[in-house]
Amino acid sequence: MDQLNQREQQEFQKLVEQKQMKDFMRLYSNLVERCFSDCVNDFTSSKLTSKEESCILKCSEKFLKHSERVGQRFQEQNAAMTQQMRR
Amino acid sequence: MSDKPEVKPEVKPEVKPEVKPEVISLDNNASKIDQSSSQPKIKEIPKSKGYSNPALRAMGLPPLRIPSRNWMIFWAVVSVGIGGIAYDKYQQTKIRQKWCDRVHNYSLETLNPNEKVRKITIFVAPPPNSFLNDSMYVFRRYIKPILNSSGVDYEIRSENRQGVIRSTVSAEIRDLRRQILIKNLELEKLNTENQWFNKISKYLKSWITKSDKVLKDEQDYLKLQSELKDIKNLIGIYYQNESLKSQTTIYKDSEIIEPSLNGGVICIGRGAYKEYIQGIHEGLLGPLDKPLDDDSMVKFNSSKISEEKAIDIELPPKDDEKISLEVVNQDKIIENNNEDKVDEETNLENKKEKEEEEELDENGEKLLPIPKPFISPLDYSNSKLAPEFQKFFDSNSKIPTSTDESIIFQQPILVIPVYNIVGFLNIPRNIYRHYTKRYLMEEYGKATVSVIEQLKSNFNPQNDLDLCKDEENDWPKNWVKKGQERNSEWVQDLIGDERVLNKLWVYDAEKVQENPEK
Amino acid sequence: MSFLGLGGAPQVSSEAKIQAAEAELDLVTDMFNRLVDNCHQKCITKGYSEGDLNKNESLCIDRCVAKYFEVNVKVGENMQKLGSSGAFAGRP
Numbered sequence: 132m133d134q135l136n137q138r139e140q141q142e143f144q145k146l147v148e149q150k151q152m153k154d155f156m157r158l159y160s161n162l163v164e165r166c167f168s169d170c171v172n173d174f175t176s177s178k179l180t181s182k183e184e185s186c187i188l189k190c191s192e193k194f195l196k197h198s199e200r201v202g203q204r205f206q207e208q209n210a211a212m213t214q215q216m217r218r
Numbered sequence: 219m220s221d222k223p224e225v226k227p228e229v230k231p232e233v234k235p236e237v238k239p240e241v242i243s244l245d246n247n248a249s250k251i252d253q254s255s256s257q258p259k260i261k262e263i264p265k266s267k268g269y270s271n272p273a274l275r276a277m278g279l280p281p282l283r284i285p286s287r288n289w290m291i292f293w294a295v296v297s298v299g300i301g302g303i304a305y306d307k308y309q310q311t312k313i314r315q316k317w318c319d320r321v322h323n324y325s326l327e328t329l330n331p332n333e334k335v336r337k338i339t340i341f342v343a344p345p346p347n348s349f350l351n352d353s354m355y356v357f358r359r360y361i362k363p364i365l366n367s368s369g370v371d372y373e374i375r376s377e378n379r380q381g382v383i384r385s386t387v388s389a390e391i392r393d394l395r396r397q398i399l400i401k402n403l404e405l406e407k408l409n410t411e412n413q414w415f416n417k418i419s420k421y422l423k424s425w426i427t428k429s430d431k432v433l434k435d436e437q438d439y440l441k442l443q444s445e446l447k448d449i450k451n452l453i454g455i456y457y458q459n460e461s462l463k464s465q466t467t468i469y470k471d472s473e474i475i476e477p478s479l480n481g482g483v484i485c486i487g488r489g490a491y492k493e494y495i496q497g498i499h500e501g502l503l504g505p506l507d508k509p510l511d512d513d514s515m516v517k518f519n520s521s522k523i524s525e526e527k528a529i530d531i532e533l534p535p536k537d538d539e540k541i542s543l544e545v546v547n548q549d550k551i552i553e554n555n556n557e558d559k560v561d562e563e564t565n566l567e568n569k570k571e572k573e574e575e576e577e578l579d580e581n582g583e584k585l586l587p588i589p590k591p592f593i594s595p596l597d598y599s600n601s602k603l604a605p606e607f608q609k610f611f612d613s614n615s616k617i618p619t620s621t622d623e624s625i626i627f628q629q630p631i632l633v634i635p636v637y638n639i640v641g642f643l644n645i646p647r648n649i650y651r652h653y654t655k656r657y658l659m660e661e662y663g664k665a666t667v668s669v670i671e672q673l674k675s676n677f678n679p680q681n682d683l684d685l686c687k688d689e690e691n692d693w694p695k696n697w698v699k700k701g702q703e704r705n706s707e708w709v710q711d712l713i714g715d716e717r718v719l720n721k722l723w724v725y726d727a728e729k730v731q732e733n734p735e736k
Numbered sequence: 737m738s739f740l741g742l743g744g745a746p747q748v749s750s751e752a753k754i755q756a757a758e759a760e761l762d763l764v765t766d767m768f769n770r771l772v773d774n775c776h777q778k779c780i781t782k783g784y785s786e787g788d789l790n791k792n793e794s795l796c797i798d799r800c801v802a803k804y805f806e807v808n809v810k811v812g813e814n815m816q817k818l819g820s821s822g823a824f825a826g827r828p
Contacts, residue, residue, distance in 0.1 A: 135440055136750075137442075139750050139753065139754060140439075143754060143757060144817060146754070146761075147451055147761065148451075150452065150758075150765065151452055151453070151454060151457050152454075152762060153454075154452070154454030154457070154765055155455070155457035155464060157452035157454060157769070158769075161769075161773075165776075169782055169784070170784070171646060186784050188641055188769060188787065189392075189784040189785070189786060189787040190784050192787030193784060193786075193787055193788070193789065193790070195455070196330075196331045196787075196789050197772070197775070197776055197780060197789065197793075197797065198455045198772055199331035199462065200331035200766070200794060200797050200798075201587065201768070201772050201775060201801055202449070202450075202453055202456065203332055204797065204801040204802070205453075205768055205771065206449050206450070207467075208801060208805045212805060325791045325792040326790045326791070326792070327791055328786070328790055328791075329789055329794045331789065331794075333794075333796065334798070335791050367794060369790070369791030369792045371795055371798075377799065433806065449768075452764065453765060453768055454765075713778075
């Protein structure tokens, strides 16, 4: 990636932004699927029960915090690894 | 003797033995006393059952077949042996469970995603004449489960040779001293600059603005490059989330102001404890630079592991008998101590030669020599106590580190003994110890809980230098003698300087309450 | 961010360069997503009692990420060893 010149880098930046948006969408759908599979098991009615609602709330919070934490650790480890590789 | 009636061919046979009521037979063939019945018996009554223990018979038990006396002795001995061990193991798990449950609630506290938990440093040293695995066994069995169930992070620093812990600890302290020294110098420099250059800098700025545009383009380019490499612009979770992008990692311990309530140190083994104390003294009282030899600070392999895998520096062969490893270990101790003796007599050149000779060990791998202590224990009272840290000592505040947690010697210490006796004649003692491990579990569990609950007390210079001194009774006498001849580190008495010792803290297992009110 | 030494072949056209960089990006995001899924599976219990992570889970996540990276590195090394000995055919 260091070999791109300046103009290419600007083009690249748009690409990166697009990718980030796509990844965000993917994260969202992943979260929905996960909370559904973990929390919703009772199909005797077509409306969500209050228990399921609270479960979904906690599930989504937890997953987002989990993603954040993993992201931070990922960054740290990434930085450590690139430093090691440069040595 | 009972008479058997004669069998007549036409009459139904009576085979049952008749015992006449007057005759009370106490002999072995005790059969049922039966009246002579007129009714013929159809069934054949089986022969008498054989030997029946009179003791059992006296107790009224029906005649059982029990094994012979020898077998009974054998089974009794085996079951007592196995039962003792089984009981001990069962009690150990119970006690372990008790301590784990006691601290479990600490792990249920919540954390923000950018916060990091309190981290304990654990120094492990192998017992004399033995492998690192023995000490790690103590750690894994007794301490690790409790630490894991309490949500406390730990980092293990182990060594395979004497002196590694001491040199790493003292190097750390020296690094910090240097950093603070540099910072102080820079601050002073800035102060003087501000006074002088204020006028001049304004004038210079007008010159700089002309060449600003060129610089700005370059800066933009660099910024772009770094942004593209930044993972925060790539991963979905950071999408348009500026507050998340600017979050920094907070170490939970950095929020606690009192320096002795940060982190913690556990020394496993009396040797590790000695080296740790010596390392602290060396770091605080010793010089910043290596004496005699200014160039090429020698790097040393101290294995840092965060889990169990011990990176063996010299790859001791684990299958061989301890005897061969003892030779190897002592060879290395000889090498290191030869360096000590030689240095005192010869000059720099000779020393470098020796260092080059020692660098290859038995496996042909490069073994970097452990640096000598920068200051000997006898010089402690002559030297100054870390002037860079003086203002922090006076105000009892944390010495600033990169993570804002307190430096290692400000954290309280816990010492866990590793009992390990070798020798053929000591086998009975060893067996006894195998049967009584539950007491160790209780003791070590309590000590670990004191670490987790941070129950500390001041270091007592008279008594606390002798923490776990009874472990030294286990050290093989030959090993100790040889160590004394060679002046190796572990066998020397632990000398401490009061100025340093008064600043240390210790975890107190006595303060752990048996049943906390909850 | 040259991961595992990929994207090192010098290519002239800017299109190709951008494609190579894009492939690298994809690798990184893919790795991150797998990491999130796996660590969630292994570390976080299903019965959601509260919306916050507790200390145990946080520690577990930290260690999970560290180990994942180590595995990544080790597998990379092994692949290079096996690849150089010719055990794999036609690996791009």
